[in-house]
Amino acid sequence: MRRRGGISGFPKRDESVYDAFNVGHSGTSIAAAAAFAEAQCLKGEHKKAIAVIGDGSMTTGMAFEGLNWSGDRDKELIIILNDNEMSISPNVGAMSSYLNRIMTGDRVTKFKGELKHFLRSIPGIGEQIFKISRQIEESVKTFVVPGALFEELGFTYVGPLEGHRLDYLIKNFENVKKLEGPVLVHVITQKGRGYKFAEDNSPTYHGVAPFDVETGQTIPSVSMAPSYTEIFGKTLIDLAASDSRIVAVTAAMCEGTGLDEFRKKYPERLYDVGIAEQLAVTFAAGLSIEGLLPVVAIYSTFLQRAYDQILHDVCLQKLPVIFAVDRAGIVGEDGATHQGLFDFSYLRNLPNLVMMAPKDENELGHMLKTAVACGSPVSVRYPRGKGVGVPLDEELSVLPIGRGEVLQEGTDLAIIAVGCTVHPALAAGRKLAAEGFGVKVINARFIKPLDAELILAAAASTHKIMTIEENVLAGGFGSAVLELLAREGMTSVMVRRLGIGDEFVEHATQAELRSLHGLDEEGILRAAKEMLEQSC
């Protein structure tokens, strides 16, 4: 599972007839199942469609949209809400609190107690009224019975059910099958149930690399370098210490994006809005208007959900919001649903946005400092996993916007790399230099604005340009370079772009995928040699 050629870690229709819908991004099940129910009705089939959704995923806009739509349609839809009170970390929001009240029965018990006490305390007529209090209770039922909210939205509410008693659960599901119209079954479970280490620390065990079952220990990585995520989290704490405007926004990914230490240090300056990337971005726009400097940390793949909010609410208003785009590029084992291979393309077309990608963990710190000083919408995208292992500068400096850096000189070929492809490009460039080729290696640093001066000069001196990026080629960094050359009429320059073609990238290790797509040192070397051998 999750290995090259093996099965995916997520449900996938072409792997099993029991996988009804491909998933990976949270909160899609109600929409898909509502559609199945509608289609079956239209086709005259009498089947039921079942959506299973976690309480964390119920915080997504899509889930609310799905409830709103399907509650009013009277179709054969069953929603099973798996409520463990946890997203990856503890769940947030009013819906979560509501579910919690249902589960504990707090509100019902408290309300009944208060009502009886109040009625009995009315002098003279209290006892009499108390006798009819059951009727009164009935009249206010909609406010206090479990699941009243769902009932009001058009669902028959069943629950809360104990999710770890299978016999009881099956009996209840048999009955649920007999109900007509939309039904919501509320099942209570415990995250990590049955494996002590996961019960005690469920956020860590939500998604794990291979680990020793006896000790619960994951196999330690061979690299001692900090991860990009760690550097982001640490740098943000340092920057926030001297800039009280800085606040952090996460969409239910506090640990994943490295903000857990920030939350400990500045709990009132961190907003976890739930699995609601769209809310996170527009919320950040609002914070920015109020004079704060929001840093929205979201994985590249999940930020896709908030494209319109980035465009309409941030870029259009030219608001200084910082997007920390984590897990950008090839992510590896999580596979096609989670690869961060589109952000260059979906962000590069937005006016007012400055876009950076560091070559290593040290440069990430400088770029975050630069983003804070930038004064416009800005994104910094960095990959999943460990850094390169370079020394970290004590002092962070503000980089000049739109300026790249030349790492090696040469006039036979110019390799312009961006982000994590820079170090393998440099290694390949050094090997070629040792073989006598004059290869110029440029770290682009900025996807937008491009360092036009540097790129045009490199094109003029070498006539051969190779761009490298961990992004789809369509609309990516190499495309930006091509557009620049076309705009300047330098169409005779030979250009080769390395990146991801027009395909989805499946699961395998990051190293395997980089090799497969020719984005590691060897692949770059191979492609560069081919270019060097070609005559212009």
Ligand SMILES: Cc1ncc(C[n+]2csc(CCOP(=O)(O)OP(=O)(O)O)c2C)c(N)n1
């Ligand atoms: C759009 C989106 N944002 C973030 C994530 C990352 N993520 C994966 S699972 C998860 C928590 C899901 O919680 P819940 O739905 O309650 O399911 P549970 O794991 O508790 O069963 C999150 C935030 C995602 N998959 N999709």
